[in-house]
Amino acid sequence: QVQLVESGGGLVQSGASLGLSCAASGRTFSSYVMGWFRQAPGQEREFVAGISANGAITQYTDSVKGRFTIRRDNAKNTVYLQMNSLMPEDTAVYYCAADLQRLATWVPWSNYDYWGQGTQVTVSS
Numbered sequence: 001q002v003q004l005v006e007s008g009g010g011l012v013q014s015g016a017s018l019g020l021s022c023a024a025s026g027r028t029f030s031s032y033v034m035g036w037f038r039q040a041p042g043q044e045r046e047f048v049a050g051i052s053a054n055g056a057i058t059q060y061t062d063s064v065k066g067r068f069t070i071r072r073d074n075a076k077n078t079v080y081l082q083m084n085s086l087m088p089e090d091t092a093v094y095y096c097a098a099d100l101q102r103l104a105t106w107v108p109w110s111n112y113d114y115w116g117q118g119t120q121v122t123v124s125s
């Protein structure tokens with residue numbers, strides 16, 4: 001069983017920065033692929049960023065490339081999402097997720113085994 005707890009959401013103005021954290025339980029965090037997803041009202045949950053188990057490989061959806069950075073600290077069982085130059089269209093509930101099987105593709109939400117409760121990010125124009 002893996003528990004994920006996100007923190008760091010909030011209300012910011014367009015152009016601002018915000019950092020999200022996701023703390024994970026479990027002794028084998030360093031073996032998980034981790035992902036960040038988001039879901040806006042009335043829309044499907046979408047992949048935002050993913051990071052390999054050792055942190056060496058990252059992947060981003062096109063709309064956040066150059067603005068968001070995912071990283072992880074395996075000693076602290078935590079994955080982070082630094083969001084810069086935020087735009088109103090980034091408004092959503094953000095979720096972190098763990099892929100214990102380390103599947104080859106990170107984008108499909110169905111590939112992830114555990115999810116956090118989500119944290120709201122609201123960007124005003």
